[in-house]
Amino acid sequence: MRYASAACAILLCLSAAAYAGGAKKKSADSGQKQPEWLNNPETLFPSDAYITGIGSAKSRGDAENDAAAAIGRVLNQNIEAEENTQMSFSSASEGVSSYLSRIKTSTSLNDLAGISVKRSYSAPDGTEYALAVLNRNESGQYYRSKIEENNAAVKELLLLAEKTEGTFESCAYAVNAYELAKTNDYYFSLLAIIKPVYKKTVSVDYGSTNAVAQRTAELLSKINVSISVDGDTDGRVAAAFASALSSFGIKALAKQADKKVSDTTNVLYELTASVSYENIQMPDSQYAFVRYNVTSTTTDTSSGKNIFPWTKNARVGKLTEQDALNAATRALEAAIINEYPQEFAAAVFSKAK
Numbered sequence: 001m002r003y004a005s006a007a008c009a010i011l012l013c014l015s016a017a018a019y020a021g022g023a024k025k026k027s028a029d030s031g032q033k034q035p036e037w038l039n040n041p042e043t044l045f046p047s048d049a050y051i052t053g054i055g056s057a058k059s060r061g062d063a064e065n066d067a068a069a070a071i072g073r074v075l076n077q078n079i080e081a082e083e084n085t086q087m088s089f090s091s092a093s094e095g096v097s098s099y100l101s102r103i104k105t106s107t108s109l110n111d112l113a114g115i116s117v118k119r120s121y122s123a124p125d126g127t128e129y130a131l132a133v134l135n136r137n138e139s140g141q142y143y144r145s146k147i148e149e150n151n152a153a154v155k156e157l158l159l160l161a162e163k164t165e166g167t168f169e170s171c172a173y174a175v176n177a178y179e180l181a182k183t184n185d186y187y188f189s190l191l192a193i194i195k196p197v198y199k200k201t202v203s204v205d206y207g208s209t210n211a212v213a214q215r216t217a218e219l220l221s222k223i224n225v226s227i228s229v230d231g232d233t234d235g236r237v238a239a240a241f242a243s244a245l246s247s248f249g250i251k252a253l254a255k256q257a258d259k260k261v262s263d264t265t266n267v268l269y270e271l272t273a274s275v276s277y278e279n280i281q282m283p284d285s286q287y288a289f290v291r292y293n294v295t296s297t298t299t300d301t302s303s304g305k306n307i308f309p310w311t312k313n314a315r316v317g318k319l320t321e322q323d324a325l326n327a328a329t330r331a332l333e334a335a336i337i338n339e340y341p342q343e344f345a346a347a348v349f350s351k352a353k
Contacts, residue, residue, distance in 0.1 A: 034123070045131075052071070060120060136194050224267045225251070232273075290316055308344055
């Protein structure tokens, strides 16, 4: 797909920007007297037009990198405050909220547009100093254009999600849209610091990142998955799978081997699993051990494709075989409820094809 993914890094990395931007324009000073910019960089680059950072190191290159990183540190406190703000997923399920909250964009303060090294100084003691600047106007224009670009991509992705409603593909589109919306939140935070006036002149059509999250939850609630588990005599394993999927708002229709799903209307996906328990003899131990084994597939019935295979096994020991069997069943339930959802989401919601 042609739109940018939130997993793509910003085109200008910090070190490249520092060297390329400053290679032709930086001025080198040397001698006993420290240059004025070392203590007061605003005399050369006023704060209303630039953000400055001074770095020092044993080598010129490291000093330039440290200067560019200093600008990132100037911005860091404000950006972290923005990103740590608690998001409200008022109508999203717990599983959706948990999954989306873990999504991290690859953009960071190590990737800042508009940085260049303008001055350097070689001190008598061998220490190298460098002055890096971020041009507020240039950087602001860059991030404003990135917001507009991502806004268009989010609109396209949400439209595709609507067209494929009822499928996991629709949710992948929505999650991709959420990633871009979250990246835009980062860019808005940068604009608020770098060029506040630009933040006021750009807007998004999707409303907010929370609105995209809510739409993702709505799309998930329109998906039905039937569940059947061989070897699950009391239905506990099937119920655990149903609980795992239901945490995302998915309608999970569990059935036991001798029963039919009461409502199979529009069931596009089937989760089929097999569970077994094995007594393990440990001659030198006073404990009885049971190993559980479970394998599962989630199949798209329209294509026959297995979209998520999953296996799990573990050994549990207790004083008696029955206690070990009961403990193994509980451990399997816990693994399905606690581990399966995020692994499933990472595989199925990752990216639209």
